[in-house]
Amino acid sequence: MIRLASWIVGSLIITALAAWLISLDGTLTLEAAGYRMQPQLGVAIFLFLLVAIVVIIVWGVVRRVISAPRSMARRNRERRREQGVEALSDAIIALQAGDPARARLLAREAQARLPSNPAARLLEARADLAVGDMAAAREHYRALIADERTALAALAGLYEQARTQTRPEAALTFARKALALAPQAGWAATAVFEDFVRRGQWAEAVAMVNVEAVSNREQRARKRRRQAVIETARARETETSAPLPALDHALTALKLLPDFVPAALIAARIHVNRGETRKAMSLLRRIWRATGHPDVALLYAHAQPGASAVDRLKRMGELVEMPPPHRAAALVLARAAIDAYDWSKARDALAPFTGKDATQGIASLMAEIEEGQSGDQGKAREWLARAVRAPRDPAWTADGLTSDEWEPISPITGRLDAFEWKVPVVASSRPASAEPALPMVQEPLAVLPLAQAGNPQ
Structure with a gap:
């Protein structure tokens, strides 16, 4: 109802304006090629507006005809892009559903329709890996390393492939490259750290832990424990060959975890071997009160070298x-x-x-x-x-x-x-x-x- 009323009012206004233009006094003289025209002023304005409208309509039709090939090409590109995105989506779903063969076909279709989209090639590499076509997967990943947008993902894929093929050295190489490219890559940091631990390269391992960023109390506690464990491992490794550095490592571990029994035992043994019996017994008493660990009590009983069994029993009675x-x-x-x-x-x-x-x-x-x-x-x-x-x-x-x-x-x-x-x-x-x-x-x-x-x- 409102729309009808608006249309009627608009029509009346346009009609009134047209009537007003036609009724304007005066004439307009036009001379061209020996011809003279003297229409009334209102009629001249009306004809001018009519000609302008016709020119606009004709130009619009001509422009559409001229740009028709370009518009068709753009629509084709949009349609191919939509089909490529749909194929990419279906490929992801198929891969997650456990159908890697179909995922690979859809990924290839997506790559054909989206040649500039690296995600399609990355997905095809994943599908190749799932199918077991290691050579094709490797070629795709190596090609993706050249693109900084996909380099990290490609290295992750190569790392997984190397692990699947039981090639630990190759997997470690890819992890190190990824860590150099993106220090925040958790999987790469974990792989390199585990390699340091496995090889007993404790200095490198603790250096990695020291630079870890923590955001909450739980992560801070986990970091401190890992540091303490590594420092204790360093102390354990050098307890006999280099007792003073080993003692420093053990005491560092105890600063991080005050009741860590393995570190306390190492520190106490070094104190005993250096003749620092009082320090050893004081440390062991504190750890015993905190943990009640039997190894602590037994070492306390043997803190005095050469003591008889009766003396050891007497010393044990001081503790228990x-x-x-x-x-x-x-x-x-x-x-x-x-x-x-x-x-x-x-x-x-x-x-x-x-x-x-x-x-x-x-x-x-x-x-x-x-x-x-x-x-x-x-x-x-x-x-x-x-x-x-x-x-x-x-x-x-x-x-x-x-x-x-x-x-x-x-x-x-x-x-x-x-x-x-x-x-x-x-x-x-x-x-x-x-x-x-x-x-x-x-x-x-x-x-x-x-x-x-x-x-x-």
Whole structure:
């Protein structure tokens, strides 16, 4: 209704203007080629407007005819681009759906319709890799390296291809190139870092960790732990050959993680070997109060070289009160008492933990006590039989493998900081790679993992 009213009003206004123009007084004289025309002024203006409209219409038609080929070409390009984008989208969907053959065909179609779009070629390379056509994938990736927009993605593809073909050196080469091109590339940094760790190049590894950017508390804590683990690995590696630098590395690790048992043990051993017994014992007392780790207590007992078993038991009594507050304390105290032939004290130390939940360590020590104190072979065999069925004690464990000592990386996967102090899931074990500087515990002793230090069971 409003539109109809507007149209009527507009028509009336136009009609009124036309009538007004025609009714204007005066004439206009036009002379051309011997002809003279004298139309009224209003008629002349009306004819001029009419001619202008006709010229505009004619020019519009001519311009459309002239530009028709160009418009058709543009529409064809737009249609090809739309078809290329659709093919590219379908190729991505097919690749994610697990149909690499169809994805490769669609990627080739997309590349034919979008020759200047590197994403189509990159997708075709991915599809080639998924199909197993390694040669074609390699050629596509190498061509894409020349384009700075796709260089990083191409290096990532070549890295994955090299890993698929079990070519670790080639994969590492591509990772290093990507890291030089884009230091923020996480996959490349991880690959290079893991190679440093695997080769034991701790200085390079810690340098990479030091420059890591952190944005929250969790990332900061993870960075500090990795730094501490690497510093401890450096200390462990040079503990015998270069004790002073090793001590610096161990103390640096303890600054980062104040209750890190492996670093504390290394630092304490170096102090003992240098004759700094008080420093070693002070450090071990602090770590024992924080973690309750049995290796700490055992090293504390042996902090004085040449001490007798009775002296070691007396020193252990300075660290562990009676009754022992947790199973780990009971085990180390009982071990020291057995070595000193103090059978009663050993039995009293283990008494609170000899119930149904007695572990292998408890049962084995009870067998020694029965045999050594009373010579009762029957009871000793009963405890040994019980030890076979008893739950295991915590030990240094990584990827199902147990070790007598902490190691910085897993010997199975090469993962950094893989060893944890916990109850092993399986029975596989690995002996210590080298003899410790001071006597260490031989039986796995019960204590909570380091993450729960300060609250031993």
